[in-house]
Amino acid sequence: MKFSLFIMGTRDGSYHDILDQMVYAEELGFNAVVMGERHFRHGDLLFSSPLSLASALAARTERIRIGTAARVLSLDHPIHIAEDAATLDILSGGRLDFGVTRASLDEESHTAFHAPIDETRHRFRESIEIIVRAWTEEKFSYNGRFYRIPEVSVYPKPLQKPYPPISIVAVSDETLAFSAENGYSAITGAIRSPLELEQTAKFYYDNLIEINNGLDAELIINRFIYVADTDEVAGREMEQPFMEFIKYRAPDLKAALIRKYGGEEYLSFDRLRNDFCLFGSPETVTSGISELSGKIGIDHLLCTMNFVTQSHSLCINSTELFVREVLPNFQMSNKAIQL
């Protein structure tokens, strides 16, 4: 099983603290460090230039894979995105896992970057096609609805061949189907219960088209994780930060949860925790992961262990406890480069 670490920043951690934590993740043995993209006042939740931060991480590490979850394709020109990602792939020695998404969590970014939300589905599909062609074709031109590109030879080409693994953040069933039908990995599941994940995994793998490109597509499951000595301590330390996160810092999750549960008044900490979070003692978290890996067959867990509403030191403590007490219970198949 692969364990990757999703980093969204913490309440009081600077960029340098976060970079230190990412370097530490390599030492702790994670498969990948994965960064999100977010603009404007929400920026401290994630990073406005994730590939720049990733490049700093590439310089400071040697083995750990470096991922995005995700670059928002509709907010930038696909040639810039292809160039940035290829440059990073070279500088990291071929360690890029390129996660992409259709739209940002907030309308504000789409307004500022002149990319209306209702156009993003179409832009996304054109963009992903252009990026792959820019990476793999010596010369190409493109004539789409949003992008018209005369014949160009985009430079540099990525180091990984045929190109870095692409995964798509799939919140909707439509995007999940698109990922599977085009042979891309998918990242999903932060607020899906184990039962729902079982259906999600079945749907994804049933529809997965194998593209003969040497890249093994997989379903990557995101989980909110917090480990403390006991379930009771974990609950006490996470209740306020987690509820603040859901209510004020993650508008997309909140909206999805309200749709799912039928109203904001039903979003109690105990219920959310019970349904889709792994907050507890090492034993509790271990048994939660065993359920995902055993019965459902999940092979790649994207562990969200930093919360922008939680102190940096508590997030680090939880991560250390997770590595020391939980990970040894699983057979690791991390892809970090062997030196």
Added chain:
Amino acid sequence: MKIGFYATGSATSGHMDLMDQIRYADEAGYDSVWLRERHFHPDHEGRNFFSSPFIAASYIASVTRRIRIGIGARLLPLDHPIHVAEGAATVDVISGGRLDLGIARIGENELYQNAFGIKSAETRERFEQSFDVIIKAWTEERFSYDGHYDLSDISVVPKPVQKPHPPVYLVGISPETLRFGAERGLPMLLAGAQTVSMLIKTRDEYGKLLNGNNRGRMIHPVNRFVYVAETDEKAVEDTKDTIMGFIHRKNTVIRDFLFLPEEEITYDRLLDEVFIFGSPDTCMRKIQDLHNNLNVGNLVLTFNYFTIEHRKCVKSMEMFTKYLFTELKAIGEESGEKAVHQIKMD
């Protein structure tokens, strides 16, 4: 005198070769490294560094300790100013405040605008407004902007470490660009491809424009192409084909900077008026001449260019560092003090 290193590619260098050379520059005491923005694989020659200068800069920030990191220059019309502001501020934070941001209106050729879907007629407006948006994004907690870019009450993060903001350098040649730079009080990165007489003319004209805007004196970095070898003859032997290749190359923005009629772009003239070229002794004399004419406070050297093999570029840089570096660094920045010419080869 400050000494910088303009890290362009040459025939056989990859990204990691350049990174090694930049680490060397940091350790050897160079004051700055500059990265340019170039897109698309040229079908004529050499490597095209860098299509993503901020990504490279973040890496450089993490493998160097003290060298300043200049972007010479981001092509503002091709990207959204918010992306530029965010990317630059991220580099500034990661590097602990070592970013210098150069800005330019156009790149090598029209293909850039066409590929990024930008109308060439809009580049002036985009360039000027983009600069203003970037400064607001860096310095104002929240702001709105009404123009080509339509922004309403946004708060851009992260903010740069340098206050009020990272230094911005102008890279350009057209009268409109110079007028804009002077209005905003920007120092100028004087282009490597200009003849010495053009450099003086540009510096003087820009100085007048700056004075007209009540801007104080500032140090304008001067970029020069350099090649150092054991003897003048060896330098010619190593690079003649490459430089002749440049002379025959058409349609490049570098030629625009030369301001020479086609028939006057000759090998001898380029060596004499554009390059710093030859043995350490000869190079030192040429830099002294340049300094006497321009009072150079910040000399930014291009060692890698065109179709020269990477190992030759590295050797030339090492010779420069060994024989000229210390003496040049000792020259007073403002005093116009003359360098003592005394170079001995091993």
